[in-house]
Amino acid sequence: MPKKIDHEARKxxxxxxxxxxxxxxxxxxxxxxxxxxxxxxxxxxxxxxFTDKEExxxxxxxxxxxxxxxxxxxxxxxxxxxxxDKLIRICEDIIDTAxxxxxxxxxxxxxxxxxxxxxxxxxxxxMHRTAKLxxxxxxxxxxxxxxxxxxxxxxxxxxxxxxxxxxGACLRIAFFKKYDTTQDKDIIRTFLISFKK
Amino acid sequence: MPKKIDHEARKxxxxxxxxxxxxxxxxxxxxxxxxxxxxxxxxxxxxxxFTDKEExxxxxxxxxxxxxxxxxxxxxxxxxxxxxDKLIRICEDIIDTAxxxxxxxxxxxxxxxxxxxxxxxxxxxxMHRTAKLxxxxxxxxxxxxxxxxxxxxxxxxxxxxxxxxxxGACLRIAFFKKYDTTQDKDIIRTFLISFKK
Amino acid sequence: MPKKIDHEARKxxxxxxxxxxxxxxxxxxxxxxxxxxxxxxxxxxxxxxFTDKEExxxxxxxxxxxxxxxxxxxxxxxxxxxxxDKLIRICEDIIDTAxxxxxxxxxxxxxxxxxxxxxxxxxxxxMHRTAKLxxxxxxxxxxxxxxxxxxxxxxxxxxxxxxxxxxGACLRIAFFKKYDTTQDKDIIRTFLISFKK
Amino acid sequence: MPKKIDHEARKxxxxxxxxxxxxxxxxxxxxxxxxxxxxxxxxxxxxxxFTDKEExxxxxxxxxxxxxxxxxxxxxxxxxxxxxDKLIRICEDIIDTAxxxxxxxxxxxxxxxxxxxxxxxxxxxxMHRTAKLxxxxxxxxxxxxxxxxxxxxxxxxxxxxxxxxxxGACLRIAFFKKYDTTQDKDIIRTFLISFKK
DNA sequence: TATGAATGAGCATTCATTCAT
DNA sequence: CATGAATGAATGCTCATTCAT
Numbered sequence: 001m002p003k004k005i006d007h008e009a010r011k012x013x014x015x016x017x018x019x020x021x022x023x024x025x026x027x028x029x030x031x032x033x034x035x036x037x038x039x040x041x042x043x044x045x046x047x048x049x050f051t052d053k054e055e056x057x058x059x060x061x062x063x064x065x066x067x068x069x070x071x072x073x074x075x076x077x078x079x080x081x082x083x084x085d086k087l088i089r090i091c092e093d094i095i096d097t098a099x100x101x102x103x104x105x106x107x108x109x110x111x112x113x114x115x116x117x118x119x120x121x122x123x124x125x126x127m128h129r130t131a132k133l134x135x136x137x138x139x140x141x142x143x144x145x146x147x148x149x150x151x152x153x154x155x156x157x158x159x160x161x162x163x164x165x166x167x168g169a170c171l172r173i174a175f176f177k178k179y180d181t182t183q184d185k186d187i188i189r190t191f192l193i194s195f196k197k
Numbered sequence: 198m199p200k201k202i203d204h205e206a207r208k209x210x211x212x213x214x215x216x217x218x219x220x221x222x223x224x225x226x227x228x229x230x231x232x233x234x235x236x237x238x239x240x241x242x243x244x245x246x247f248t249d250k251e252e253x254x255x256x257x258x259x260x261x262x263x264x265x266x267x268x269x270x271x272x273x274x275x276x277x278x279x280x281x282d283k284l285i286r287i288c289e290d291i292i293d294t295a296x297x298x299x300x301x302x303x304x305x306x307x308x309x310x311x312x313x314x315x316x317x318x319x320x321x322x323x324m325h326r327t328a329k330l331x332x333x334x335x336x337x338x339x340x341x342x343x344x345x346x347x348x349x350x351x352x353x354x355x356x357x358x359x360x361x362x363x364x365g366a367c368l369r370i371a372f373f374k375k376y377d378t379t380q381d382k383d384i385i386r387t388f389l390i391s392f393k394k
Numbered sequence: 395m396p397k398k399i400d401h402e403a404r405k406x407x408x409x410x411x412x413x414x415x416x417x418x419x420x421x422x423x424x425x426x427x428x429x430x431x432x433x434x435x436x437x438x439x440x441x442x443x444f445t446d447k448e449e450x451x452x453x454x455x456x457x458x459x460x461x462x463x464x465x466x467x468x469x470x471x472x473x474x475x476x477x478x479d480k481l482i483r484i485c486e487d488i489i490d491t492a493x494x495x496x497x498x499x500x501x502x503x504x505x506x507x508x509x510x511x512x513x514x515x516x517x518x519x520x521m522h523r524t525a526k527l528x529x530x531x532x533x534x535x536x537x538x539x540x541x542x543x544x545x546x547x548x549x550x551x552x553x554x555x556x557x558x559x560x561x562g563a564c565l566r567i568a569f570f571k572k573y574d575t576t577q578d579k580d581i582i583r584t585f586l587i588s589f590k591k
Numbered sequence: 592m593p594k595k596i597d598h599e600a601r602k603x604x605x606x607x608x609x610x611x612x613x614x615x616x617x618x619x620x621x622x623x624x625x626x627x628x629x630x631x632x633x634x635x636x637x638x639x640x641f642t643d644k645e646e647x648x649x650x651x652x653x654x655x656x657x658x659x660x661x662x663x664x665x666x667x668x669x670x671x672x673x674x675x676d677k678l679i680r681i682c683e684d685i686i687d688t689a690x691x692x693x694x695x696x697x698x699x700x701x702x703x704x705x706x707x708x709x710x711x712x713x714x715x716x717x718m719h720r721t722a723k724l725x726x727x728x729x730x731x732x733x734x735x736x737x738x739x740x741x742x743x744x745x746x747x748x749x750x751x752x753x754x755x756x757x758x759g760a761c762l763r764i765a766f767f768k769k770y771d772t773t774q775d776k777d778i779i780r781t782f783l784i785s786f787k788k
Numbered sequence: 789t790a791t792g793a794a795t796g797a798g799c800a801t802t803c804a805t806t807c808a809t
Numbered sequence: 810c811a812t813g814a815a816t817g818a819a820t821g822c823t824c825a826t827t828c829a830t
Contacts, residue, residue: 004830005793028225031820042795044823053821110307112372157380164380168365171372175306175364183354183361187388194391228803239812241806250804422619425824436791438827447825503766504701551774558774561766562759569703569762577748577755581782588785595809596814622799633816635802644800 011049011059013039018060022107032056057111064101064108065129083144084196087137091166091188095181098170102179109174130167134159141195151195158195165191208246208256210236215257219304229253254308261305280341281393284334288363288385292378295367299376306371327364331356338392348392355392362388405443405453407433412454416501426450451505458502477538478590481531485560485582489575492564496573503568524561528553535589545589552589559585602640602650604630609651613698623647648702655692655699656720674735675787678728682757682779686772689761693770700765721758725750732786742786749786756782 017039021030032053036043050056081089098105137159144150169184214236218227229250233240247253278286295302334356341347366381411433415424426447430437444450475483492499531553538544563578608630612621623644627634641647672680689696728750735741760775 032822033820043821044796045794047822048793109372157383161380161384164369164384165362165365167369167372168362171368172361172364175368183358186354187358187361191384229805230803240804241813242811244805245810426826427824437825438792439790441826442789551777555774555778558763558778559756559759561763562756565762565766566755566758569700569758577752580748581752581755585778623801624799634800635817636815638801639814 007049012063014041014046014049014056015060015063018056019064019104019107022060022111023103027057027107027110061108061111064104067101082149083140083147084150084192087140087162087192088189090136091162091192092185094166095169095173095184095188098173099179099181102173105170106174109171130163133166134163137162144195149197151197153195162188162191204246209260211238211243211246211253212257212260215253216261216301216304219257219308220300224304224307258305258308261301279346280337280344281347281389284337284359284389285386287333288359288389289382291363292366292370292381292385295370296376296378299370302367303371306368327360331360334359341392346394348394350392359385359388401443406457408435408440408443408450409454409457412450413458413498413501416454416505417497421501421504455502455505458498476543477534477541478544478586481534481556481586482583484530485556485586486579488560489563489567489578489582492567493573493575496567499564500568503565524557528557531556538589543591545591547589556582556585598640603654605632605637605640605647606651606654609647610655610695610698613651613702614694618698618701652699652702655695658692673740674731674738675741675783678731678753678783679780681727682753682783683776685757686760686764686775686779689764690770690772693764696761697765700762721754724757725754728753735786740788742788744786753779753782 014035018030018035021034021038025034032043032046035056036046046056050059138155141150141153141155141158145152145155165184165188169181169188172184173179173181211232215227215232218231218235222231229240229243232253233243243253247256335352338347338350338352338355342349342352362381362385366378366385369381370376370378408429412424412429415428415432419428426437426440429450430440440450444453532549535544535547535549535552539546539549559578559582563575563582566578567573567575605626609621609626612625612629616625623634623637626647627637637647641650729746732741732744732746732749736743736746756775756779760772760779763775764770764772
């Protein structure tokens, strides 16, 4: 029997390599040769796992966005603090994560902006991820209102504005080389506290 | 007198052409051929005005950023309304301008993200432009405090947070294909009104 | 008893698959992957039956030419009509067969032309096949002369010219996308009838 | 003023080089590198004269077919002999030309057969050339009938059959490595003489 | 015997840049 | 000063072939 390789695992390896290359060389200067070298494969071999270069970029974006927003949905329910504090903690954690993965986010944004012109469906992918987060926010706000710790307000609007503030913070992190997130956190904290009863 | 060509004017023409091409083709699909064609010059001729392709991109960014933030500094003083209203109006105008120039901004951000990796000084350029705006904000806030229409507050911090909110809005405009700026304006308005006496 | 695979049968399967692929994709766009897929084998397995790609093409040609000209030698003797009519019928049948297998013939000719440059022995192969047909023609002409239904003539020359006309028809069928064989049949019929006594 | 090159002449050079390469290497083994080397240009330079590889092949075919059939239309009228003899002479000349350019014709046919699958318009191109020849044939036959040296006959049909015989001869020349055209000429001569009054 | 995995060699094409005129 | 011509260097991609299992 011939050697059998876990295709999914190998795909992940290639994507990790791609992200490393993106981070090191910048999205624009990346190419399949560099990615192949990074994961110690020959260029043609990569074509056994992805149909073309764009597919790699596509899944690389997916990987990063998935990593960014997925963890909160599960862990938040084990947090005993009040809803507003929970919201603050989640937002600050997201900002810190983005800050820690500065380069990765930056590449992600670069890819997205490039791709905007080509009319591809990356954006929908991101939307899908962030939609989950938005739902979490709404649930927490409603729960807070039910528990009497959050003022009565337009839940949808507040959640949307929270997303807007968060996205702004992430984009600035991507955009500026050295960025101090203090003000972002402060704005969000003030914004959220203003809804505390 | 021999025919003398205004180098600076010709440079501007080339940059305008470059921006048109960026907007039409997307930053990523742009090249010197297209830019040369757009300004009805031959490719080699461009090398008499810019040393290489990257320099064109560099100055194109400069051009856009300059255009973005320069007008407010002068016209604001002719506005008779209160300082907070002035601030609100300026911010909304900036957002509307960015919204109207969506594609240009988007390309600008794309270029910026790309060059972030190459360690060039674009960022400083932007910082310089925005610093002027920040100074304007501070002046207005102080003036409002002096006139008794703005609460006492940490001027630097408030101005900085205002910049943070504005940048966030501009980046989101660049990032999303179709973007509704209602929430951004609402956040900024609420933020500013909270400082009204 | 260990499972024993009939090598020759498997070879034939592969060749049939190759011909199918040639017909579907065109000779030029064919490759080992497609052939392997067509006969549900893996690409490397094919190397156990043929030393390289060219060998497959070689035998595929052999297969087609064999199929083309072999059947007449046997069935003709059961036909009770006069020799000239027999000849006409055989020629028309060959043309109809070629017409019905248009694509196969076309690929065959394509392969032949290609390998003409490589100095291989395909041509001899074809010659061998057609020689049999030529012998059949001569036998019929002589038999017709003996029976008094065919004019006295140079048997070798007439047979050769008949072959020339037939080959021409087959080549045109291969060459043109939609080809009407009426004129070919008419020419051959006229040609043959002119030898009728 | 910069060096100005005759684009059309350079195109012809490249096509000549392409035909040489086709003849030397066979159509299938040809590529842009070889063609570029043959005309002492770099590969990219060729793209200044042809948009892609296929275009070169396209025009190369055109060149050969043009060369094949163009000369008869003009020179035939200076020939004082009777129409049937003229027709015989033209056909024999075409066959001799094809025979002398064996390799070129062979490549031409190879290209055509390859291209048949791709549904391109090469065939129409050939048709156009041969249509002219067919018209010439018809004119001569009619003229012969008017002069009383050609039997009354279906002009269109006779011309078509003559074309069929000629095409057959050319295709066989292309197909076989060493081909004796005696029988082809003999068949055509006999065919034509049968229409002499 | 059969086959997943891997790759070297090769191809068409693009593009920034240089040079001679 | 301007530009037609030319090209080196890459880049994405294909495919026949080999090898280890």
